[in-house]
Amino acid sequence: MSTILETRDLVKEFGGLTATDDVNLQIQDGELLSLIGPNGAGKSTLINLITRMLEETSGDILFEGESITDLEPHEVVQRGVGKSFQTASIFPDLSVEENANIASLGAEHGSFRFNFLRHRDSYPEVAERTRDVLDAVELLPQKDVTAADLPYGDKRRLEIGIALASEPSLLLMDEPTAGMSPEETQETVDLIERVQEEMGLTILLVEHDMEIVFSISDRIAVLHQGDIIARGTPEEVQGDPDVQEAYLGGVEL
């Protein structure tokens, strides 16, 4: 297995506070790696550094062997780093299909074309990608539904579909099941496992639900106060005394 993403001595300071402290993380091609840790551990900071929403204080980030620290966020997406976050990427007044079209078109042409809806029939490759994406997240039957009218779980699936439209080789997911009912959570976990397998995706998952983390992950990295204190398979991490200590009084592992 080769390394798809690597952080080298990655430091992010906010004033006097060190949010990530010399973080060296490697994500292997094709794996599902979960990033866990107590509140304030630095998980979101690390994700935001990878997507280039935040500028590092020092260190480097390599994607497919090349540094991405000089890139803009949209350039990182074009390189193949997709993200599915809670912050909505959905246009609520448009249909499911139109939302997927916009994402597919952006991926095809590198930027959003304002008037594309009038010309969409001349973009067969976009239509095909839209169909594939909606099929992958099982939203084809709801393609004409206005996004705002979708049940919550379907909205989150549409967000995952929008992220998939850019055909990422690495997908960053921040709490994809937050706010979902147990049934929606299980469906989403199944969906993540399926797209990972079918599309050969590599996934970096930030998730607070330990049941999900331990069932779905190939490997887990544990952040605590900006440091990676443990990494390994679910079994290795679960038995690690440093991890138990970091979570004392917090989440039960």
Ligand SMILES: Nc1ncnc2c1ncn2[C@@H]1O[C@H](COP(=O)(O)OP(=O)(O)OP(=O)(O)O)[C@@H](O)[C@H]1O
């Ligand atoms: N923009 C910011 N300005 C100042 N401090 C920040 C900023 N963003 C994060 N921090 C601080 O950096 C530390 C790490 O925060 P971060 O949000 O990365 O943690 P987290 O592991 O994602 O937490 P949670 O699980 O609660 O989302 C915290 O102490 C937080 O208060």
